[in-house]
Amino acid sequence: MIRSEVPLKRLVDPYRPITYGIVQAGPDTPGGTPYIRPADMTPNAGVLDPESLLRTTLTIADSYRRSTIRDGDLVVSIGPSFGKVMIVPPALAGANLTQGTARVAPGPNVEARFLYWALQSAIAVKFWESSVGGATFRALNLEPLSRTPVALMDLGEQRRIADFLDSEVSRLDELSALRLKQLATLSEYLLCAVSSIADGARDVPMVRLGYLAKVQSGITVDSSRDLSGDVVRRPYLRVANVQEGFVALDSVTEVTVPRQMAAVSTLRPGDVLMTEGGDLDKLGRGTVWRGELFDCLHQNHVFAVRPDPRKLDPDYLALLTRSTHARSHFESTGVRTTNLASTSSSKIRDLRVPLVDLEEQRVTVRRINAEVEKIAALRRALTDQLSLISERRQAMVTVAVTGQLDVSTARGADLS
Structure with missing residues (x-):
């Protein structure tokens, strides 16, 4: 009660x-x-x-x-x-x-x-x-x-409840800390798995990305632009839409631009989206565009890197951008401000790519993606456990401080 x-x-x-x-x-x-x-x-x-x-x-x-x-x-x-x-x-x-x-x-x-x-x-x-x-x-x-x-209760009961929660909640907090540590370890494993794309190719030529792909710039939104002529209204991607390993399409903005401008900033399936600015560790973050939206444009802060299909596999390049090799390149060449950092098309072109033949690239992608999927499944399981621990923590606190739980007999009890 x-x-x-x-x-x-x-x-x-x-x-x-x-x-x-x-x-x-x-x-x-x-x-x-x-x-x-x-x-x-x-x-x-x-x-x-x-x-x-x-x-x-x-x-x-x-x-x-x-x-x-x-x-x-x-x-x-x-x-x-x-x-x-x-x-x-x-x-x-x-x-x-x-x-x-x-x-x-x-x-x-x-x-x-x-x-x-x-x-x-x-x-x-x-x-x-x-x-x-x-x-x-x-x-x-x-x-x-x-x-x-x-809840109003006497001082003695307050202290008994506080003693109970001090002990029981600390156990849950220790379990949460362990799960967070495991998540951090999985992040390290993920980085190691992705970085093997470059670490395992030490004896192959490192070719400048500019020789293997075209870098396309995007649309600059300008409210003063003259839209009296031949214009089109199209969806366009912003930096927030480009996440690590996927494109978030839950909130996509549309923009009206001259048709000619849209023609040179339209995404094609197989383009690798790379972000220009944001947090330093997200510069050049690469995600493959698979044509999820028809005739989609992209913001000027998102570069579309279009690999030569005879030389470079898009998924191979996207994985490479997540490796320590690429992260070192973008973090060392990025221009830093107080809270943000930025890169440029020329620095993207300067990224060195370990160039193996296309079939070997695709084999490498399949191998690494299999590891990434295993790690992602473990991360989801740990995240779910953290949510359950948090729910149990608040449930335990709530029933204890409202007098619904007899703490003198509930120590270690199942509250689920």
């Missing part, structure tokens, strides 16, 4: 109400007061690195002393990544918060660890999701946060 619920504000220290922190922290100040941002918080485990927290001046911190945090307080992220929760450790006592986080100081008859778990229950999460405001900047305001429903 679910216990009666009270709003979160009934369970906090009456002298230290729920509040957010510093609105304008100013530049990072060595020797100043550290403060916590949503970006510093892990989903449910604290801060990423206390030593890396930004600091504000003592003057600014003093003006916001109402939101100074103490050992045992809770911090809840209320910005775009709302819902992350942590208990303040002794090392962070005296620190402060930013506007994107809120302090929740437990009252005298409230166990901080119980509140920590209660704010991770499905009840709290669903309440927050229904209360967030903002279209582009989604945030949880203090008023709905203060109304978050929490």
Whole structure:
């Protein structure tokens, strides 16, 4: 039976109400007061690195002393990544918060660890999701946060539930960490499998891609372009559509351009799509276009590499772009900015291709694809397990903090 619920504000220290922190922290100040941002918080485990927290001046911190945090307080992220929760450790006592986080100081008859778990229950999460405001900047305001429903129970029961969840959830978290480690290992295996396309061809000629394929540029979208003449409206691919190993067609934009322009930027089956910009590790990412959309165009930030069918197999080239050989080429030649990187058609043409005959290329593709499919199946299985662990974790937390589970007899029980 679910216990009666009270709003979160009934369970906090009456002298230290729920509040957010510093609105304008100013530049990072060595020797100043550290403060916590949503970006510093892990989903449910604290801060990423206390030593890396930004600091504000003592003057600014003093003006916001109402939101100074103490050992045992809770911090809840209320910005775009709302819902992350942590208990303040002794090392962070005296620190402060930013506007994107809120302090929740437990009252005298409230166990901080119980509140920590209660704010991770499905009840709290669903309440927050229904209360967030903002279209582009989604945030949880203090008023709905203060109304978050929490089951009311005595301090002794709160502690028993917290002890149970501390133990049982840690087992699930350890299992999740193991699955994540296995996924990372599979990613390494995948890279090794794909990289064998170049590693196993050390004694064959390395030929410049420009000698084996044509690089076609795409459409530049220009709202001021004159469209009064002979024009066509066609679907066209953007960088977001070109993923590793497949083309995502769930959201395809259409563009109206002169017919002559469309003629020189139309994709053909067998073209290898390679991205011009984005994250450094995605430069030159190659995916084979198989004619999924008729007369499809491509954005100028996506190059269409058209292999000479007498010399180069498209799937061979696409696999090569995922190898350490190609990644080293694009990462070393890419132009980097603060958050992004870009390549160019000339650098794509400069990629060296281990050139074996067409039949050997196709044999290599079949061999590597067989390995890739096995690894992909294992990755799907591990991802499914992670989802189930996450669901079980929240289910366990929810039934425990709402009093639906007798934690004195449920340790190690099956909650499925």
